[in-house]
Amino acid sequence: MSVLLQTRGLTYRYPRREPVLDKVDFALHKGDRLALTGANGAGKTTLFHLLVGLKKAKAGEIIAFGQTRRQEADFVEVRARAGFLFQDPDDQLFCPTVLEDVAFGPLNLGKSQSEAIAIAQQTLAELGMAGFDDRITYQLSGGEKRMITLACVLAMSPDVLLLDEPTNALDSQARQRLIETLQGLPQAMIIISHDDDFLAQLANRRLHLESGKLTDPDATPAPEALHG
């Protein structure tokens, strides 16, 4: 099973607006590091929300990990296996201490308290964030917050990572650290970013979202390029 996430004819529209996603077909394979680009408001984040069932598609189907997902209950498993890194780390870090935040996912997956703490500490250590256990989440720097949110997501050992503008508001050092960390991860990823250099270092495939359609800018050269 090499196709991890797939959509067929996926359509979504916000009230009183043109559809942001218009019959989108796409598939994410094992080993893909897919860069998803597009203008602000093009619907990139909406696509992520649809994939993990935070929004309900108006039409089309979502096949995640070999099963068609329709109901809220179907998506509970998807959310555990597709780690979603939000744009604003403050939305994701809601527990008082770092350790509690990282252990939150494993605990929800039914791990015991000691197992969850062990997983959390190991994940933090792997990301070079050991010793942050007892830090208060709102007193972290932007770069630290980003690494901790990544730890939160990785602690659930997902098969896919959905990264929504991960380099937003990071300084060059924190950004470099994030790139090196992500390069070392085995998971398939979809990365939303406006940072071309970041995408060049990480992605092995590109898709562009414009007026509701997903296109591959690298696939067939545009006709004018052939003639010119």
Add this chain to the structure above:
Amino acid sequence: MPQALEHSGTSWKGQQLKHKPSLIDRLDPRLRILAAAGFASVVVLSHSFIPLISGLLLALSMAVLAKLALKRTLRRVIAMDMFMIFLIIMLPFTTPVPAGEQPMLQLAGLSASWAGLLHALQITLKGNAVILIMLSLVGTMTATTLGHAMASLRVPAKLVHLLLFTVRYMDVIGQEYKRMRRAMQARAFVMGTNRHTWRAIGYLVGMLLIHSLERSERILAAMKCRGFNGRFYLLDNWQLQRLDYQCGLGWLLILTLLTGANWL
């Protein structure tokens, strides 16, 4: 703009603890909450001056023991005593003079009673004693620790989550407010007493509410993504130590004596 209005209770700096480490900090947070609650009930239910005055003295010595920052403590106690002053002025006039007794004083046809004054003094003593104990026992722990201790004392989970989420997001919302205020100032907005100011402040508050609502939706989405199913886990393993037992027993003895002092 006046300083008092510009001050926001949401800045994280204002919530930091400012006292030096003391014996109190070594005690179990749950024990401290229970001790403060026990003291408060004994003092509030007392009706004679001996336990009230000794309670206040006890609270003062606890404040010294907890090494409270003097300036900050004074500011907080005085804030409450402002209300008490009005009480002392009002209560004698609103309490009827018992039949056959002389009024304390007559003013513009109104008579003040001694009973009312004594009652007001009692309330003042109670208020000051309780607030000092709260500041020295509960106020010396961080809000996060307080939330955890409450959860571990089986306070309803919803209340605990409300407290913890408030603590977590107060600063984030405060930052949003400051950002918008700065954006207003950057466009030469000066606060005044006119329609323009009222409308602008209305927009500001409205936007803050909308931002907070949207953020709460994003937080819920983030929680769902990590498999949230209505349970919020807190990881603590507090164990009562020898010192906790000793202090707890001592405190119980003191509270019993205070209660007994009502019948002296």
